[in-house]
Amino acid sequence: MVAAAFYGIQPVVVAVVVEAVLRIGKKALRHRFLYGFAAAAFAAIFFFKLPFPYIVAGAALGGLVMQRLVPEVFCKGAFDEKTKECLGEPATDQATGRPSLAHVFRIFLIFFGLWIVVVGAVWIWAGYDSTLSRIALFFSKAAFVTFGGAYAVLSYITDVAVSSGWLTAKQMLIGLGLAESTPGPLIMVTQFVGFVGGWTLPEGLAPLTAGILGALITTYVTFLPSFFFIFAGAPFVEAMAGNQRLQAALTGVTAPWWAWCSTLRSGSVTRSSCPTAAARTSLP
Secondary structure: OHHHHHHHHHHHHHHHHHHHHHHHHHHHOOOHHHHHHHHHHHHHHHOOOOOHHHHHHHHHHHHHHHHHHOHHHHOOOEEEOOOOEEEOOOOOOHHHHOOOHHHHHHHHHHHHHHHHHHHHHHHHHHOOOOHHHHHHHHHHHHHHHOOOOHHHHHHHHHHHHHHOOOOOHHHHHHHHHHHHOOOOOHHHHHHHHHHHHHHHOOOOOOHHHHHHHHHHHHHHHHHHHHHHHHHHHHHHHHHHHOOHHHHHHHHHHHHHHHHHHHHHHHOOOOOOOOHHHHHHOOOO
16 A cells, blocks of 8 residues: 555656756747757756766856856846846945955865764774665765755656666655655655665665665765855855846756756666666565
8 A cells, every 4th residue: 555655656756857857948048049058968867878967067167157158047137238238136235245264264174074083993893895885975976066945856866776686766756756755855865866776785684774874874974065165155155146147057957956856757877777786675
């Protein structure tokens, strides 16, 4: 009965993702150049299988270049054709948004210490090539290179987790259904992936113990970078809000985000297979 309920939730989850992609796409893709960004990113992901971090970096660079050539595309206010300037944006006191870089360095040292204590302990105890260590490293990287919230991270995590043998594509859909149907943020599906990855590949531990450790490690390294960005970047928020070049880079990044989420609904991820993980063990 429980399995039947989760199978019923799966198509609803796909529909929710599709609706979110379409809704955000209408708001984000405001110009034909941005549609071109999205099409190029989709081709790079779907056909050429380029890593998502490279696509994000390329989109940010493309946004900076296009902001100089066609600034009206990246203007969120009114654009003056005569002066080629973006109008209607709130004025920002740049002086209040430029604290010392020593502040960022201190915050970095603190959070790097918090990260290395936990991840380093896992490396020493379980080994660098262990499943728990690979989970810790992957989700640490995912927290830094995925822009756009939970929907942006879904396809990237699914692709890596399935190809790594941590879980199957069907199990990922079950996890999405569980995340969508329970209180809390959708990003907590990463905890499900960490648990199933540890359960599937316990490497000498009891499956339940490995699963719990995988879930705890995943949660820790997923949210730790978020707090780093908050404490390190909050003093710069006002300056960044008035920086047109930075806004152009972020606008450029939005297009591949939309394309990446589109690959989730297009079925590119569900074609991934994981026969070894399915054969080794099953979920409780």
